[in-house]
Amino acid sequence: MRPRRTQSGRSSGSRWAVPALLVLAVAGSRGATPAHAPVIAAPGVANPAHIAAGGLPPPGPVVRNPYRGESAIARAGGKLFVSMHCSDCHGDAAAGAVGPNLGDGRWRYGATDAAVFRSIYFGRPRGMPAFGGVLGAQGVWVLVTYLRSLPPPADQPTERFSRH
Amino acid sequence: MRWSVARDHDMVRAIVGHILRKRTGMRACVAGFLAITAIAGATGLARADRRASAGAPADGEWPMPAGDASATRYSPLAQIDVANAPRLRPVWSFSTGVLGGHEGQPLVVGDTMYVVTPWPNVLYAFDLSRPGYPLKWKFRPDVSRAAIGAACCDVVNRGAVYADGKIIYNLLDGHTIAVDAATGRPVWETKIASVADGQTVTMAPFVIGDRVIVGASGGEFGIYGWIKGLDLATGRVVWTGHNLGPDAGMLIRPGQFHPPYVSGAELGVRSWARGTWKHGGAPVWGWISYDPKRDLLYYGTGNAGPYDAEQRAGDNRWASSVLARRPENGALIWAYQFTPHDSWDYDATGAMILANLTIGGKRVPALVHFDKNGFAYTLDRSTGRVLVAQPFTDVTWAKSIDLATGRPVVNPAMQTGDTKGDVKGICPSLEGGVSPASPPAYSPRTHLFYTSTNNFCMDYTVHRIAYIKGTPYMGVSSPYTAGPGGHLGAFIAWDATTGRVVWKDPEPYPSWSGALVTAGDVAFYGTLDGWFKAVDARTGKLLYRFKVGSGVVGAPIAFRGPDGRQYLAIYAGIGGDWALLAGDTLSDDPTDLRAPNPLLENLASRTSQGGMVWIFGL
Numbered sequence: 001m002r003p004r005r006t007q008s009g010r011s012s013g014s015r016w017a018v019p020a021l022l023v024l025a026v027a028g029s030r031g032a033t034p035a036h037a038p039v040i041a042a043p044g045v046a047n048p049a050h051i052a053a054g055g056l057p058p059p060g061p062v063v064r065n066p067y068r069g070e071s072a073i074a075r076a077g078g079k080l081f082v083s084m085h086c087s088d089c090h091g092d093a094a095a096g097a098v099g100p101n102l103g104d105g106r107w108r109y110g111a112t113d114a115a116v117f118r119s120i121y122f123g124r125p126r127g128m129p130a131f132g133g134v135l136g137a138q139g140v141w142v143l144v145t146y147l148r149s150l151p152p153p154a155d156q157p158t159e160r161f162s163r164h
Numbered sequence: 165m166r167w168s169v170a171r172d173h174d175m176v177r178a179i180v181g182h183i184l185r186k187r188t189g190m191r192a193c194v195a196g197f198l199a200i201t202a203i204a205g206a207t208g209l210a211r212a213d214r215r216a217s218a219g220a221p222a223d224g225e226w227p228m229p230a231g232d233a234s235a236t237r238y239s240p241l242a243q244i245d246v247a248n249a250p251r252l253r254p255v256w257s258f259s260t261g262v263l264g265g266h267e268g269q270p271l272v273v274g275d276t277m278y279v280v281t282p283w284p285n286v287l288y289a290f291d292l293s294r295p296g297y298p299l300k301w302k303f304r305p306d307v308s309r310a311a312i313g314a315a316c317c318d319v320v321n322r323g324a325v326y327a328d329g330k331i332i333y334n335l336l337d338g339h340t341i342a343v344d345a346a347t348g349r350p351v352w353e354t355k356i357a358s359v360a361d362g363q364t365v366t367m368a369p370f371v372i373g374d375r376v377i378v379g380a381s382g383g384e385f386g387i388y389g390w391i392k393g394l395d396l397a398t399g400r401v402v403w404t405g406h407n408l409g410p411d412a413g414m415l416i417r418p419g420q421f422h423p424p425y426v427s428g429a430e431l432g433v434r435s436w437a438r439g440t441w442k443h444g445g446a447p448v449w450g451w452i453s454y455d456p457k458r459d460l461l462y463y464g465t466g467n468a469g470p471y472d473a474e475q476r477a478g479d480n481r482w483a484s485s486v487l488a489r490r491p492e493n494g495a496l497i498w499a500y501q502f503t504p505h506d507s508w509d510y511d512a513t514g515a516m517i518l519a520n521l522t523i524g525g526k527r528v529p530a531l532v533h534f535d536k537n538g539f540a541y542t543l544d545r546s547t548g549r550v551l552v553a554q555p556f557t558d559v560t561w562a563k564s565i566d567l568a569t570g571r572p573v574v575n576p577a578m579q580t581g582d583t584k585g586d587v588k589g590i591c592p593s594l595e596g597g598v599s600p601a602s603p604p605a606y607s608p609r610t611h612l613f614y615t616s617t618n619n620f621c622m623d624y625t626v627h628r629i630a631y632i633k634g635t636p637y638m639g640v641s642s643p644y645t646a647g648p649g650g651h652l653g654a655f656i657a658w659d660a661t662t663g664r665v666v667w668k669d670p671e672p673y674p675s676w677s678g679a680l681v682t683a684g685d686v687a688f689y690g691t692l693d694g695w696f697k698a699v700d701a702r703t704g705k706l707l708y709r710f711k712v713g714s715g716v717v718g719a720p721i722a723f724r725g726p727d728g729r730q731y732l733a734i735y736a737g738i739g740g741d742w743a744l745l746a747g748d749t750l751s752d753d754p755t756d757l758r759a760p761n762p763l764l765e766n767l768a769s770r771t772s773q774g775g776m777v778w779i780f781g782l
Contacts, residue, residue, distance in 0.1 A: 088639065101757055104756070125310065
């Protein structure tokens with residue numbers, strides 16, 4: 001029989017080390033050297049669409065996109081989207097193929113830059129590879145900036161069939 | 165604060181403990197129930213085994229993907245014929261609860277019908293001897309979700325095979341599993357493929373003697389393609405033969421390998437620039453057939469990777485080829501390449517149908533193959549030499565196949581590559597003149613082959629690409645355009661001795677279902693917009709049709725029920741490539757909206773996802 005699959009590979013001790021480090025890496029890339037030793041802390045609200053038990057969203061530092069709204073970065077991200085093979089799974093212009101449409105303004109894992117960052121950096125269970133290892137935090141933010149710049153088409157929710 | 169958290173934890177622990185105690189109690193009950201079903205099932209097994217040991221499959225059963233080892237998808241049942249087929253009616257249906265593309269076909273062994281779903285690869289066993297065909301059991305394997313993203317073209321499964329009291333099938337996440345046909349309990353499970361390396365498994369295994377033959381998909385992920393022979397009793401991997409690369413890895417034994425048209429050592433290395441065979445693809449995701457007289461198994465290999473052919477100068481052997489091997493040890497005996505230096509994603513994984521045909525007054529042991537590249541080939545299956553090769557749909561990439569060399573006469577204007585820019589008007593498209601997922605049928609009564617076909621073309625732009633493990637190795641953009649004639653598909657009858665279309669039933673949408681033909685001279689298929697159709701095998705005249713609820717990408721089968729009557733079974737459940745290409749037929753995810761594909765205007769007005777099994781009878 002197949003060995004039991006482990007649900008989570010990480011031990012609780014090292015669990016939050018990576019996000020904390022990448023926050024630092026991003027900060028570093030913007031020229032700000034942290035004055036203190038890294039604080040090992042949980043990231044903040046992972047997905048604002050999730051219902052918080054007791055009405056208390058999990059606390060923690062909020063991860064921010066250092067390139068938010070920068071159009072030159074978004075254009076670079078469009079190139080990266082092709083050269084990193086994202087388009088081979090998500091389709092031309094991220095319109096959906098094996099992976100979901102990333103340009104429809106709707107997000108399976110939350111409509112925040114941080115949630116999109118997590119999808120790309122750590123991957124997602126239904127076959128989204130983790131790109132944090134090959135791209136680093138900076139590369140991932142460039143992709144986030146590109147994806148969040150895609151304007152969702154106007155009248156998507158209704159598909160009308162004209163020529164019956 | 166701290167203290168209150170601790171107190172909360174204690175409370176939670178108490179609740180969890182309480183629930184766990186309850187659950188354990190329930191477990192004991194379930195185990196008792198399973199033991200009872202196992203005993204009840206054992207009698208069923210004895211029955212199935214007696215049947216199997218009687219030799220060739222009983223004429224009313226469908227124990228392997230294509231019904232027989234020659235891959236004919238021909239049923240000798242004749243109760244349903246041209247005269248009464250218009251009175252067919254649906255007699256039963258069942259929702260599989262799964263939304264992926266339902267390719268492949270059910271099996272019928274004894275009084276049980278077996279159905280494998282797309283991921284998560286549920287296996288159902290229906291009792292055909294009881295009213296309403298209730299389930300005997302269902303089996304739910306622990307199959308990884310990560311495989312979903314590594315499957316190029318939806319999470320399909322092309323079916324199971326029955327042998328030795330076991331139902332054997334492949335899990336998307338790279339495992340072959342054998343399940344006791346009577347009890348539904350797993351007997352063995354073998355990891356055959358690595359999802360982390362881009363390998364997923366969608367093909368139906370094939371059994372020859374005590375070998376289970378399996379292969380992996382991954383032509384879009386830069387795999388080093390292979391086929392394996394497992395031991396039927398234990399699942400142990402007995403041999404692995406690669407489809408490209410060094411002779412040793414391909415199981416080429418001295419003096420045994422005789423490809424027609426070429427000779428020499430290390431063809432699988434020398435025909436790839438700079439070691440590109442290592443990520444050259446040539447996957448195995450289609451169908452397998454076997455000729456007991458020659459003791460050869462036949463299968464096709466998929467496309468070469470990456471899609472930019474200029475990155476892998478050379479013929480790229482043996483991608484887009486048919487290979488003939490010995491089942492016992494995998495030794496490669498001959499191979500023939502349909503599309504050398506594949507520059508259009510022309511997989512050759514479609515069925516290799518074995519039939520004895522009369523060509524020019526001579527009886528020949530033929531192998532007939534409808535290729536994605538738009539040509540149908542009639543080969544001598546002893547040698548691999550091409551006897552007939554003619555287009556069965558619109559073809560622009562090549563003018564013809566040169567019978568002296570076996571090579572296509574390529575139209576230089578249709579050669580693609582990263583220096584070629586946007587090459588327009590390539591027919592067929594990379595979906596193929598026929599999809600390998602749509603296996604044809606052959607009737608020894610009409611001497612005709614029946615197959616779905618596609619009638620659309622593509623523009624093709626590729627860019628240079630780096631190999632990144634675990635991601636696609638493609639680098640292509642290929643919008644489709646309709647072929648001539650105002651229809652995107654057709655179901656055709658083909659004469660493989662002369663290479664011509666005998667009749668043709670045009671379909672508004674690409675035709676993606678497998679074919680079935682019976683001794684009643686009726687041919688069956690399904691359409692992408694959800695019709696199950698019966699047509700006169702001699703004329704193509706429509707005899708019966710019924711809307712089955714979702715587009716058909718599976719293959720029909722015929723069987724005799726325990727009541728002695730003939731039935732037909734087919735899956736509905738649009739998907740496969742159409743899950744990607746007609747994304748507006750998906751409705752289950754509010755965070756994934758897809759624009760309609762301009763090629764398939766209004767397809768979503770006729771069908772949406774949903775897996776169903778249908779049975780038809782008189």
